[in-house]
Amino acid sequence: MSKNKIVLAEDNSTLSLLLKFRLEKEGYDLFIAKDGREAIDLIEKETPDLILTDIMMPFVSGLEVISHLRLKLDLDTPIIVFSSAGQEEMVIKAFNLGANDFMGKPFSPNELIIRVKRLLN
């Protein structure tokens, strides 16, 4: 059985590495993008089963990634958005654009795994 593919768009390299370790341990194939532009390239190339994206990223924001996926590529891949304190309005915009779930930072990686499993099942 092939592994589920996940694209993670996150500019904090330590968090990316931590989540990669955790998600790969759970049996997922993880593709890391350090900004929105790389995320869009990876999404187009790998057609993942789930996308994890931070809202604030260099070059292309998480909102633009969601917008590109839903409006341009017309894909309904589940998206989990990471947001920091004070980005509540951004989260609402993300949901309006088609995000499926969100997690406020700081978050527990264990909780993220539960949410990922729920969306992929």
Added chain:
Amino acid sequence: MATYQYFIDYFNEAPSLIKLAWVTICILFTAIVILTIYLKLIRTALRKKNTESAKFKAEYEATLIEYLYSGSENGDINDLQIATIEKLKTSVHIKSKRKIIISILYNLMNEVSGEMSDSIKTLYFKTGLYNYALSRLENKNWYIIAKGIGELTRFKIEEAHDLVVPFIKHPRHEVRKETQLYMVNMFRFNGLTFLNDLKEPLSEWAQVQLLETLQKFDDQQICDIKPWLKSTNNSVVLFALKLAKIYNQFETKDTLMELLSHPIKEIRVKVIRVLTNLYGIEAKEMLKANFNELSLEEQISFFGLLEKLVVPSDEPFIEKHLFHKNFEIQLLALKILKSINLDKFMGLSKSPKNKSNKKILKFVTNI
């Protein structure tokens, strides 16, 4: 050889001004060459440093992740983790490496919660970074102390409380502010006890930062703010008024009423706003009854609030102040009258008695 001789002869025979120009050209040319080489060396050194930093960062990130995921479920530290701690311990003695380790730990601390966050804190202690932060508190430079306190705040080190608290009375406001933020970040509302005997002014920026920190916490159970409302430090009173408004401190009513006779006008005006916010109609009636005893600024502030809370029964009071000597009150009174009784307001506009107030009436009519 003949060419060189030609140039030497040319230089010796040239007028003084030309000689000076040539000397200047030579000096500037030499300076440009030296500076270009120097710049090149600096750039090479910086690039090398950046490459090394990136290399160390990648290495330490991997080491940290390994440490975090190799922990046992009961929280005990295993051999692999001890080896990681020892490896990091040797690196924290080097300033540049220490900075990288701190930035990695802090970046991750901001992003993850729960057990991971606790593990990072444990690592902070075990690697000796905690001792480095404490040593900063003993430094004679105020900015190093402030940085040390800031680091302890970011890593949520409650254990340093006794060592940080004395800085609450530091002569530099930057150090005091960091200490105040440490207290509130660690102990939430209980951390505000420094307000009890704060003699120095609490700046507006410091107040905003403290309020922002307090709003981050889920537990919004505030302590008794009455002593701060009675403080002799005016900035503490103003901060307590903000707390009263944000956290709906209804039980402070009597203290707030007493503050209406505070010698500082700014405080009295803010009290009116808080009272109206907390008690609405009740406060309005009370302030209306004492209107003539209020200062002009307070009266303006009261009319500003009346604009939001006005009811038809306030009409006689509004009418009494329609042509108040103060323009702002006059304008607000007319606006309020227009909103509650348009016919009466239109009657005023048409009355020949009000010719002198024609302009303001016309202005309010067109709003």
